[in-house]
């Protein structure tokens with residue numbers, strides 16, 4: 302039996318389908334429209350109309366055009382990429398100089414190979430995290446989370462995004478994490494690992510963009526490396542955009558098979574939900590917009 306003080310609390314937060322869904326894609330208006338409406342209604346014995354509130358948030362309802370400013374690189378983007386590359390190069394130089402000084406090449410080279418292999422795993426874990434948790438208001442990574450959600454709605458737009466625009470956020474993270482390591486350590490093995498790992502992470506969004514590109518328009522070397530399984534291929538990555546979320550790794554994609562088959566991320570999601578009540582977006586089918594038309598658009602890019 303309800304006590305007088307017990308409140309019935311209702312909250313709904315459903316995205317409303319844009320009316321432009323009924324208009325052919327090439328005839329839709331290109332403007333941004335405020336579209337997500339979150340309603341929170343509190344119904345208590347002491348109900349007061351002022352407690353009702355409606356929040357309207359701006360959401361992208363149309364894909365950006367190829368010349369959209371949000372896809373262009375800015376000076377700041379280029380500076381961060383330059384800083385990231387410089388930091389990685391400094392770490393790589395320390396590995397080479399240390400290797401020459403100690404006449405020991407094998408260990409730094411093996412450490413570099415380990416960095417390449419584990420960078421693919423690291424890219425998958427990071428990609429999984431921003432695809433499934435947080436939103437645009439999340440500190441530090443909010444814009445990446447928003448961009449990742451836009452990417453699932455319109456996968457081909459990544460091929461229109463300029464290089465520094467696509468990679469600057471990772472370059473900034475690399476700069477802040479690798480620079481202290483460069484300053485603190487001289488071990489060639491440490492730098493063999495760090496420089497290769499950081500290099501792969503810095504360029505993983507570019508590998509991702511190439512995996513969305515049309516083969517005939519990609520550099521031959523990139524296609525050759527994709528065919529050899531050394532860079533993420535479209536054949537592998539399309540699994541990420543079809544059906545339920547999986548195959549998150551975007552450097553070489555070498556970890557995707559083992560992580561998908563072992564249901565590693567599903568186990569992690571279940572553990573986080575049971576321990577912390579955090580519900581991943583993958584349970585809400587973020588690829589629900591996928592249709593054969595989307596598939597063509599994916600290859601069309």
Ligand SMILES: [Zn+2]
Pocket residue numbers: 428432449453541
């Ligand atoms: Zn994704």
Ligand SMILES: [Zn+2]
Pocket residue numbers: 452456509513538541542
């Ligand atoms: Zn993708």
